[in-house]
Amino acid sequence: MKIRRRDFCVTAAAGLALLNTPAWAQKKYDPGATDREIKIGGIMPFSGPASAYAAIGKTEAAYFNMLNDKGGINGRKINLIQYDDGYSPPKAVEQARKLVESDEVLFIFQSLGTPSNSAIHKYMNAKKVPQLFVATGATKWGDPEHFPWTMGWQPNYQSEGRIYAKYIMANHPNGKIAVLYQNDDYGKDLLQGLKDGLGGKASMIVATAPYETSDPTVDSQVVNLKSSGADIFINVATPKFAAQAVRKVGEIGWKPALNIVNNVGNSVGGVLKPAGFENAKDVVSTFYHKDGTDPTWKNDPAMKEWNAFLDKYYPDADRTSTYAVYGYAAAQTLEQVLKQCGDNLTRENVMKQAANLKNLEIGVMLPGIKINTAPNDFFPIEQMQLARFNGERWVLFGDVISGEVGAGSGS
Amino acid sequence: MHLGLPPWAVGGAVAVALVLPLLFKNFLVFQLTLVMIYSIAILGLNLLTGFNGQFSLGHSAFYAIGAYTAAILMDRFDLAYYWTLPVAGMACFVFGFLFGLPALRLEGVYLALATFALAVATPQILKSSPLEPFTGGVQGIVILKPDPPAGLPVNADQWLYYFTLAVLLLMFAGAVNLVRGRTGRAMLAIREHPTAARLMGINTALYKSLTFGVSALYTGIAGALGAIAVQFVAPDSFTFLLSVSLLVGLVIGGVGSIPGCIVGGLFVLFVPNLAEHVSKGLAGAIYGAILLLVIYLMPSGAAGFARLIWARVSSRALKPSVTEGRTP
Amino acid sequence: MELFLHQVLAGLATGGIYACLALAVVMIYQAIDNFNFAQGEMAMFSTFIAWQLLQWGMPFWAAALAAGVVAFAGGVAIERIVFKPIRTASPLSHVVAFIALFAILNSTAGFIWDFNVKTFPSPFGSRPLLGSGLISTHDAGMIVVTVALLAFLYGFFRYTRIGLAMRAAAAHPASAQLVGIRVGWMMALGWGMAAAIGAVAGMMIAPVVFLEPNMMLGILLYGFAGAVVGGLSSPGGAVAGGFAVGVIENLAGTFVPFVGRELKLTIALVLIVGVLMIRPSGLFGRTVVSRV
Secondary structure, X not given: OOOOHHHHHHHHHHHHHXXXXXXXXXXXXXXOEOOOEEEEEEXXXXXXXXXXXXXXXXXXXXXXXXXXXXXXXXXEEEEEEEEEOOOOHHHHHHHHHHHHHHOOOOEEEOOEOHHHHHHHHHHHHHHOOOEEEEEOOOHXXXXXXXXXXXXXXXXXXXXXXXXXXXXXXXXXXXXXXXXXXXXXXXXXXXXHXXXXXXXXXHHHEEEEEEEOOOOOXXXXXXXXXXXXXXXXXXXXXXXHXXXXXXHHHHHOOOOOOEEEEOHHHOOHHHHHHHHOHHHHOOEEEEEOEOOOOOHHHOOOHHHHHHXXXXXXXXXXXXXXXXXXXXXXXXXXHHHHHHHHHOOEEOHHHHHHHHOXXXXXXXXXXXXXXXXXXXXXXXXXXXXXXXXXXXOOOEEEEEEEEEOOXXXXXXX | OOOOOOHHHHHHHHHHHHHHHHHOOHHHHHHHHHHHHHHHHHHHHHHXXXXXXXXXXXXXXXXXXXXXXXXXXXXXXXXXHHHHXXXXXXXXXXXXXXXXXXXXXXOHHHHHHHHHHHHHHHHHHHHOHHHHHHHOHHHOEEOOOOXXXXXXXXXXXXXXXXXXXXXXXXXXHHHHHHHHOXXXXXHHHHHHOHHHHHHOOOOHHHHHHHHHHHHHHHHHHHHHHHHHHHOEXXXXXXXXXXXXXXXXXXXXXXXXXXXXXXXXXXXXXXXXXXXXXXXXXXXXXXXXXXXXXXXXXXXXXXXXXXXXXXXXXXXXXXXXXXXXXXXX | OHHHHHHHHHHHHHHHHHHHHHHHHHHHHHHHOOOOOOHHHHHHHHHHHHHHHHHOOOOHHHHHHHHHHHHHHHHHHHHHXXXXXXXXXXXXXXXXXXXXXXXXXXXXXXXXXXXXXXXXXXXXXXXXXXXXXOOEHHHHHHHHXXXXXXXXXXXXXXXXXXXXXXXXXXXXXXXXXXXXXXXXXXXXXXXXXXXXXXXXXXXXXXXXXXXXOOOOHHHHHHHHHHHHHHOOOOHHHHHHHHHHHHHHHHHHHHXXXXXXXXXXXXXXXXXHHHHHHHOOOOOOOOOOOXXX
């Protein structure tokens, strides 16, 4: 049969048009991604000793509900499957395998807790599934050379320790430091950062006292630290123990020249109020996002949006704690990454885009703090700002400080 | 008490167990491997508490010692995974025996406290600085999953399943042998009436300590297998809550029942997941409710329940012949 | 020397917490001859109820009393509903039932009141006692309350008819029944009283450690240790044991070189087990002699 010239031209033109389609318009999917949805996994301690942190997971789930109501990202709904690991590493391994092998999620987002994440670290990298924006500040998550599929999110603990060290050397160069720390990965990591930041002057640390999460109180440790004669007290503790420590310092009449509480334990509602505002006066800490109770941000558009979001999607949230802001900011970071992925929803591209965040500003972060990642920089947030508690609220001072730690350093 | 199942039941169960990994996805195979590991650990506890009457809340310590022994040998000394099991078993036997000796003086609640002290102290000791070079401190140790021997058409998960199954069958057979023999009778005699046992010439001190050792050996080997399966050990994996889980598994399966340990293992792994599935916020409450229901319906555990059903069924089966004999 | 004194006093203060709970532990042990793992959770739950009543505007003493009454009723109800049906089952099954109760109470409390710490007011205030920095008014008040409870229990068991009946029912249920004592209700009463004591303990403890669903497990374990080392048949011994555990733990943490700080719980427990080796029934416990 003769092929008519016109038909041939039309067919050829169509063929050429197809060939010229730009690569990004082609859809590429790994397990968990389809035209309609992106399935992601989360591992949170809904039960067990760390259950207070589950509020972060709930905030994120609520945020994705909101996104889905607005049509999702690039037309796809987010399906977040969360499982409880009870803060137990073997359970975390089981849940991670369930998510990857049984539920077939595209990646795992904001898995919480250093021990749990340590347990699944090698597995996730062996399976080449992103362990994205891990919800702990341990420094080892920023090691793209050895673990290219794992990335942290919040400023890591060693960065924070270094920032305190910088501040102390600049303002209290002859001080004597006493440190209360939780006897696990997180506490030891921060202490390490502090020591590294002090460098040759690490001998300024005259006393350290660990505590276990099973200890009823840390009163005994605080009494010991006071008797060391230190005039700088650094409180590396989770909310309940941070509150006890701040209160005890006031009770025993210890007035250190500098009283620092770490970022994890600086919530106004969750820590300072139980400790007693009189005891918390002049305490110094670091921040990287806005605080829901801070009247400075009363008319801030980003915080207003945050409050409206909570009103509609998570009304039970405790707005005085930091978790609701943290979860919101992390979810928004992920939103940006997924937007950047477009239609290429392979696991490789997810990591690529996560490592390609340039000067990203999230509304609820402090002004001046930007998220930056690169193929050799897996620490999205490295800046913090110091603040002092004036008896009623936190007052930011100074500039945004960067506490950069070399990639892959730390235990 | 239940010493073993009729041969056809055992054969059937083993046949099913052999076939399962070929039917299911890797994740379920992994879960079933964990079930078997918990079953072995529960069997260890059963030997001590079920058969010998010594109450222990401290078996998480032996599990931890077994796990860390395997991890350290594989990670620092490059020992092959199958050799770690006997070494872990031996180490735990020694620890168990040494712990059992002073524990001889303690009874009931006081023994419970001593074993509980052991369980609570173990994570602290594992984290402590003097031991950190060996244990890796709070960071723990990561180990690699063993590869199947070359040539076999199974993947790593399936291989580990079969390996664990072989170990399980071996250890269960050993337990049945132990309990059926003289030693077993001595253990039971000590449980029922220690004074009478002593009067009969049984060296209660020796048997009680030996039982502690053997019990620790079993749970230690389970721990080593657990470390290999999960590929990670950390002090926080082995808290007092693990001891509690083992105890729950023991009671649900049936105290003094060897096959019941498998039921216990299944319960301990799957029921918390089930509870979470029903309600994430109230998972613990649902778990507790299920636990209470099971205790209420089956006070002697699954084994006791099975025995009850079997007795009913066999007595019904007998009836027709009795009445037949009566029919004129 | 000053440090030593400080640590002893701080140890007495935390020891007061353990002693309070040890009393509840002994109470329930006397009633049911077993150790109730859920004791701490029951205390925690009752304290949350008190907290909720305070949030709704009730004055402190009314709320505390109401919580105590609710706890008592709850204890009786738990005994009647949960434990009576399984009374004939083995002690191990009972232990598992306690564990189930623990899980239910903990999870429900977390569900209703969430896991963030809350402040619970102290009726004694938190100022330093007599102006010194050594011990606070609350800690002193707590010790006074514990001793008062102890005196009350002593008088109750020794000098009242019901107390005598309870002791008889626990020691020899069959004989007690034969003389007309309602053994079942005695057990329920024992549970109720233990729950009420637990509620008091919880309300004393919460101002110090802050109120949250997981606040009691660590303390319960210390209280258990204190009760056992003092002797489970002796409420006075249990209280003494609780104080002892608090002080030993603090001193071990301060003065034992190298590992003291990291292993203070271990050291305290090793000492306790050591005591048990020498006196297997506890320091003040009576050795039970039974006929073979």
